[in-house]
Amino acid sequence: MRVRAAITAATLLTALTTSTTLTAGPALAVAGGSDVAPGQYGFTAKLAMTGIPRPDGSTYASFCSGALVAPGWIITTGHCFHDANRARVSGPVPYPTTVTLGLVDEAKEKGVTRKVTQVLQAGPNDVALAQLDSPVTEVTPLTVNKLVPGAGQRLTLAGWGSLTATNPTPSTKLQQGEVQISSVSATTATVHGVSPAASTSACAYDSGAPYFVPSGSGGQLISVETNGPDCPHTSPETTSRVDVLADWIAEHAK
Structure with missing residues (x-):
């Protein structure tokens, strides 16, 4: 088991030398999953980050998943x-x-885009809240x-991560x-895949993806x-x- 951000980035860094190369950071999309139907799970967020620093002074870009709360x-x-x-x-x-x-x-869609202004780290576990530059009123x-x-x-997982750990x-x-x-x-809570397959699992860039119980246009968040x-x-x-x-x-x- 590994923290997806640290290990994946370090692995790709050995093969990539430019300072702005996209590097696999936080966890992988849902591997062995299925497409989400139009209009569903709009609360699931794709976070795109640039200028992430490395110890040598270079930077890279990466992605995470998240959810509107x-x-x-x-x-x-x-x-x-x-x-x-x-x-x-x-x-x-x-x-x-x-x-x-x-x-x-x-x-096919543009969605709703916002920028993060500040971050609050939780103490008990690996969770953060990210404040947006303006409220999102179009999404539940x-x-x-x-x-x-x-x-x-049983929970539903939704994310924007990779479909495979290979490249x-x-x-x-x-x-x-x-x-x-x-x-x-x-x-924490550990989970294992059920559907569409026993191997259905989070993948690269799924870090922060929500595990939830769907309900109408929203649902109840259980874990990330x-x-x-x-x-x-x-x-x-x-x-x-x-x-x-x-x-x-x-x-x-609030």
């Missing part, structure tokens, strides 16, 4: 925002980050679960899959993607629970 706030994985040494950072956004929501196919946010999730519970690239179509909670610990093995796989994937952060999220994401 309030008109002006996105939830994602904390390690999507870091310094040159990959330490998670809070405060003004550390590098230019654009968020796109409200679409399922980039070739996810509600945040406040109850302890249970083993066996990964972000998906241009929003992908989905069904997973089941395998185990629950103090601040954190890390896991190369996709596709049938092993446990680690996600960060949001119920342990519900009060913190409500305090800031």
Whole structure:
């Protein structure tokens, strides 16, 4: 198991020498998943980041996934925002980050675009809130679960990550899959693929992707993607629970 951002970026760095090359950062799209139908899951966000620093002073570009939890706030994985040494950072956004929501196919839709202005890192687990430069009113946010999730519970995963760990690239179509909670610990929950296949799993650039229970035009957020093995796989994937952060999220994401 690995933090997708750190290992994937380091691997590609050995083969790529230009300072602005797109580097696979945070986790992979849903491998072994399926296309999301038009008009669904508009709360799922694609985060595009540029100018991410490396220790040698060069920079690269990368992507994450996330979800709208309030008109002006996105939830994602904390390690999507870091310094040159990959330490998670809070405060003004550390590098230019654009968020796109409200679409399922980039070739056919424009969606809604905003820029991130500041980042708040959660303490208990690898989660961050990203504030947008203006509220998104066209998309229904996810509600945040406040109850302890249970083993066996089935969730939907939606993300913009790669479809494979081989030469990964972000998906241009929003992908989905069904997973089941395998185990629950103090601040995390592991999941495994159920549908369309047992190997349905998060992939590169899925870091921060929401695991949720759909309901109407929205749904209830249970956890966000954190890390896991190369996709596709049938092993446990680690996600960060949001119920342990519900009060913190409500305090800031207004």
